[in-house]
Amino acid sequence: MHWNSLADFLAMGNHGVYVWGSLAVMALLMLAEPILLLQGRKKLVSRLKRQYRAERTEARRSSASPRRSPD
Template identity: 45%
Template sequence: MWSSLAEFFAMGGYALYVWSSFGVCALVLILEPLLVRARFKAIVHRLKQEQLAEQFDKEISN
């Protein structure tokens, strides 16, 4: 199919579409777990703050 490495990377004239598609896919696969982890940490932090606020309110009302 391809007689050289340069021809392979050119992808028959569709290199820009092919390699940018691979790049976007790789970027999404890298970013998704990082963003999920950051959101999870933010949610846990918020829940801890809410729990501390409730405990503080209970201590004040007693």
């Protein structure tokens, strides 16, 4: 396709709204995906750390408490 001016290029044969809109949505999604992945990873790591601390605390409590023998 041959464009005579920048306005013709931006208009894309009267399809510019769709072309540039699609490009903008794609660029937004490509920027958002890694950000969302990093946020999800941070949440997962913090949840696993909390779970590990809770399990470790529970293990210490159960080993420190005296067990009674059945009467």
